[in-house]
Amino acid sequence: MLEKDIERILVTEQEINAISKKLGAQITEDYHDKKPIIIGLLKGCIPFMAELIKHIDIYCEIELMGVQSYHGGTESSGNVKITKDLDVSVEGRHVLIAEDIVDTGRTINVVKNLLKYRGALTVEVVTLLDKPAGRQEDFTPKYIGSTIPKEFVVGFGLDYEEMYRNLPYIGVLKPEVYNK
Numbered sequence: 001m002l003e004k005d006i007e008r009i010l011v012t013e014q015e016i017n018a019i020s021k022k023l024g025a026q027i028t029e030d031y032h033d034k035k036p037i038i039i040g041l042l043k044g045c046i047p048f049m050a051e052l053i054k055h056i057d058i059y060c061e062i063e064l065m066g067v068q069s070y071h072g073g074t075e076s077s078g079n080v081k082i083t084k085d086l087d088v089s090v091e092g093r094h095v096l097i098a099e100d101i102v103d104t105g106r107t108i109n110v111v112k113n114l115l116k117y118r119g120a121l122t123v124e125v126v127t128l129l130d131k132p133a134g135r136q137e138d139f140t141p142k143y144i145g146s147t148i149p150k151e152f153v154v155g156f157g158l159d160y161e162e163m164y165r166n167l168p169y170i171g172v173l174k175p176e177v178y179n180k
């Protein structure tokens with residue numbers, strides 16, 4: 001049903017699995033002596049974070065934070081809103097933020113600065129997708145799954161008006177879907 005709205009697949013389910021395995025192994029190595037808190041940014045992070053943590057073999061905590069910048073459309077609004085705050089303190093902790101995509105860089109900069117302000121020792125970012133051509137603010141994630149061109153993508157957590165998050169791959173939406 002959803003597939004008819006997809007112009008082409010950019011990152012397949014198999015590629016996402018391989019990416020998660022590779023990033024999980026790197027994170028396992030880099031954080032083996034650190035007991036980090038892995039913080040996923042809702043809602044886009046859900047499928048990627050679930051896949052990624054299966055491949056992280058260290059003592060770590062999992063937390064979630066709700067952050068919104070798109071408010072439904074295809075362009076980042078530039079107005080980053082915390083919709084659900086953390087339940088735990090990050091003071092003195094190593095934090096790894098899990099994201100589905102870094103686009104303008106605004107969301108990640110707001111969250112990173114907030115967690116540093118709250119006393120996190122280190123704050124790094126793992127993202128399934130990086131869209132460097134979309135940057136409005138300087139930011140380079142430490143762990144990147146796949147670098148994609150400046151196109152509006154959906155699937156594997158990424159939405160258009162809250163739909164398509166449940167697709168098992170990353171795809172480009174047919175323009176007629178959002179030009180309706």
Ligand code: PRP
Nearest residue numbers: 042043044068069070076103104105107
């Ligand atoms: C998306 C995505 C990132 C952010 C990236 O979230 O999950 O958090 O936008 O964009 P930026 O680099 O331009 O800030 P969105 O606001 O759509 O919320 P969602 O995760 O609930 O879909």
